[in-house]
Amino acid sequence: xxxxxxxxxKLPGSYLFTEIARRVTAYKEQNKTANIIRLGIGDVTRPLPxxxxxxxxxxxxxxxxxxxxxxxxxxxGYEFLIKAIIEKDYAPRGIILNEDEVFxxxxxxxxxxxxxxxxxxxxxxxITDPVYPVYLDTNVMAGRSGExxxxxxxxxxxxxxxxxENDFKPALPETKVDLIYLCCPNNPTGTALPKAELKKWVDYxxxxxxxxLFDAAxxxxxxxxxxxxxxxxxxxxxxxxxxxxxxxxxxGFTGTRCAYTVVPKSVMAIxxxxxxxxxxxxxxxxxxxxxxxxxxxxxxxxxxxxxxxxKEQVNALVEYYMTNAKIIREGLASIxxxxxxxxxxxxxxxxxxxxxxxxxxxxxxLTEVNIVGTPGTGFGPSGAGYFRLTAFGNRENTEEAIxxxxxxxxx
Numbered sequence: 001x002x003x004x005x006x007x008x009x010k011l012p013g014s015y016l017f018t019e020i021a022r023r024v025t026a027y028k029e030q031n032k033t034a035n036i037i038r039l040g041i042g043d044v045t046r047p048l049p050x051x052x053x054x055x056x057x058x059x060x061x062x063x064x065x066x067x068x069x070x071x072x073x074x075x076x077g078y079e080f081l082i083k084a085i086i087e088k089d090y091a092p093r094g095i096i097l098n099e100d101e102v103f104x105x106x107x108x109x110x111x112x113x114x115x116x117x118x119x120x121x122x123x124x125x126x127i128t129d130p131v132y133p134v135y136l137d138t139n140v141m142a143g144r145s146g147e148x149x150x151x152x153x154x155x156x157x158x159x160x161x162x163x164x165e166n167d168f169k170p171a172l173p174e175t176k177v178d179l180i181y182l183c184c185p186n187n188p189t190g191t192a193l194p195k196a197e198l199k200k201w202v203d204y205x206x207x208x209x210x211x212x213l214f215d216a217a218x219x220x221x222x223x224x225x226x227x228x229x230x231x232x233x234x235x236x237x238x239x240x241x242x243x244x245x246x247x248x249x250x251x252g253f254t255g256t257r258c259a260y261t262v263v264p265k266s267v268m269a270i271x272x273x274x275x276x277x278x279x280x281x282x283x284x285x286x287x288x289x290x291x292x293x294x295x296x297x298x299x300x301x302x303x304x305x306x307x308x309x310x311k312e313q314v315n316a317l318v319e320y321y322m323t324n325a326k327i328i329r330e331g332l333a334s335i336x337x338x339x340x341x342x343x344x345x346x347x348x349x350x351x352x353x354x355x356x357x358x359x360x361x362x363x364x365x366l367t368e369v370n371i372v373g374t375p376g377t378g379f380g381p382s383g384a385g386y387f388r389l390t391a392f393g394n395r396e397n398t399e400e401a402i403x404x405x406x407x408x409x410x411x
Contacts (some may be wrong), residue, residue: 003170007143010154016133016378017041020117023362024265024372037401039328039389040372042187042347044252046320046394048301050314051249055304059297075294077104077260077286081299084306085260089245095232101280102265103287103301106257106294108217108246113138114290115213115218115242115261116179118282119269123178126158128170130188130379130386132215152381161382162189164351168340169197176208182231183215185222188379188388189349190325190341192227193398198234205240211279213240217259220250222344238264242279249321249346249392251305258294258302321346324398325391331362331402332389346391349376353411361387 020040028034048056058196076082082102085112090097105111121143127135136157139145145154151196153159158177160170166190170182182201185192205212214231222229231237243262247253263280270276304310329342338351352361358375365371374390376383393399 005141007141007145008149009138010145011137012148016374017139019378020362020372020374024366027366034370036366036370036372037393037397037404038372039393039398039401040374042249042390042392044249044317044321044392046252046317048252048256048318049305049310050179050303051307051310051313052301055307056297059300063297065209068294072129073296074300075291076100076288077102078296078299081303082260084303088306090230090232091316093230093233095230097262098265100284101262103261103263103283104294104299105259105261105287105291106263107248108215108244108259109134111216111244111259111261112213114243114286116142116144117281118279118286118387119179119211120272124158124176125157125181126160126173126177127181127380128162128183128186128382129159129360130162130376130383131181131183132187133379135183135213135215136380146318152377159381162186162191163382164338164340167191169193172204175330178208178210180210180212181203181215182212183217184231185227185345186217186341187215187218187345188341188347188374188376188383189386190343190345190347191349192222192224192344194235195228198228198231200229202234202237202240205307206236208241209270212237213265213277214241214243216343217246218249219245220314221322223322224344227344232262232264239266239268242267242283247302247305250318251302251310252317253298253302256283256298256301258298270310279405319396321391324393324395327398327402328389328391332405335406337411342391348389348391350387352376352385352387355385358384358387365405365409368410369401369408370402371404 082099086097125139128400146156158173162168162170168189231241246259263283265280267279270274325342328348332339341349343346360375362375374388376386
């Protein structure tokens with residue numbers, strides 16, 4: 001009889017967004033005429049930029065001709081896209097990268113979930129709390145967590161609380177940790193760390209031989225000048241940090257799937273015997289073995305994001321969603337709710353009224369005003385008593401949602 005990986009059994013219930021979908025479906029079955037507005041899952045609603053569509057159409061035509069047809073591409077990504085990323089995302093910020101330090105993929109969710117494979121199971125993992133569930137769940141699956149405790153925490157994980165009391169800035173761990181997950185701007189709180197705060201983490205990692213796994217999927221939404229767009233803007237970060245970025249929320253690629261991960265050759269880890277080893281080589285080996293590369297057509301579309309027209313159109317997309325964020329943020333604040341985020345990120349993080357349980361507030365929003373959000377507890381224990389709304393809806397639904405909350409929700 002085949003044996004299962006019993007670490008999967010340590011995961012609580014179902015994946016957060018699966019549970020949300022289950023509850024919404026059950027409600028719809030009982031209330032078939034309900035006009036539900038979904039501000040829960042962070043999926044975009046605007047179409048792909050015209051420059052991206054044009055580039056993809058051209059690539060499709062290439063695939064129809066023997067002379068320009070392409071089969072398997074390089075697992076690391078095509079040179080044309082890697083060069084565009086280095087020249088447009090990093091060089092203007094004074095960051096120098098080699099082409100073999102950038103790896104194109106089919107999404108940051110895949111990369112942040114898969115990256116833990118190149119690290120040993122004996123590593124101690126630290127995650128900010130609350131945070132994107134994939135960081136925690138994939139480490140539970142790998143066997144680094146122990147059994148879930150009554151307090152909602154895994155004993156093998158070091159939790160770094162981020163709440164209003166500490167201005168959502170995680171404190172350095174009191175014990176030594178090996179892997180540190182940082183998401184900036186943060187999903188779900190919508191807050192971002194200034195350069196001085198990130199420098200503390202880089203210094204900690206250098207002192208303790210740790211590796212920072214830096215998720216910058218929402219960097220395009222940063223508006224305040226003191227917030228770095230890349231951790232490599234911090235001195236020394238190229239020695240201790242791996243960075244993840246995505247085209248999903250930047251340019252609407254949630255359905256077409258394209259992202260990239262930067263693994264500098266200077267980021268090292270050690271064997272049990274104490275020998276240093278470059279993580280770039282391990283990640284490259286992992287991708288060569290388990291990944292066939294993002295599709296050529298999609299990568300041509302991603303390349304178009306960096307064209308003059310593409311940049312203008314992408315900026316318009318980002319502004320559209322950030323205007324939604326402002327509408328939500330100001331609307332909730334106008335009725336006395338405590339609201340965070342929405343300034344450097346497309347997420348609004350609110351304190352539930354009257355100390356209400358996060359899932360209870362989810363049910364209240366769903367049943368009273370037919371709006372779907374995300375309970376804070378789904379992002380970790382420190383998310384208790386908080387709730388996330390996304391700015392990725394269309395303008396009409398965003399405005400309607402705030403009108404319903406202001407006029408129909410009982411507080």
